[in-house]
Amino acid sequence: MQYISNNLCFGRFIQTYGTHIIVGIAIGGQDLICVRQNSSSTIPTSELRGYMEDLGDVMFSYGKSPSLIQRKSRDGKQKVPNIFNRILQSSTMQLASIAETSSVQHIE
Structure with missing residues (x-):
């Protein structure tokens, strides 16, 4: 949105469209x-790319894909690097729990 110096126009814009916070x-x-x-x-870059694709599948499949944390290699070791485990276990992946809304809410 462009800068609006006219308070009346800005007020009308807020009244018509509300204010918005973009979360994603x-x-x-x-x-x-x-x-x-x-x-x-x-x-190797190709292996990292594979990890990234798997991580994307887990993060954006909304529970439809098996967890990367549970995957093991043939020798019983974790299949993914520790950094990916920290990402998957952390509380930073909370966007999926935020309710979506398309309604305009006004604060008076």
Whole structure:
């Protein structure tokens, strides 16, 4: 929205459309996860890409995909690096629990 110096116009805009807080954006139907790999990392880029795809499947499938935390490799070790386990167990993934609304709410 452009800067509005006219308070009457701004007031009318707020009254008509309300105020909004954006808590998430989906672009073109795709959710994005971005990771910066440390230069000292020993994980090959292709393997990291696979972890990212699996992480995306878990985070954005809304409970339809098995948890990465429970997956193990053939030798019984965790299948994913520890950082992904911390992401999956942390409280930072709370956007899915926020109720969506399309109604305009006014504060008077």
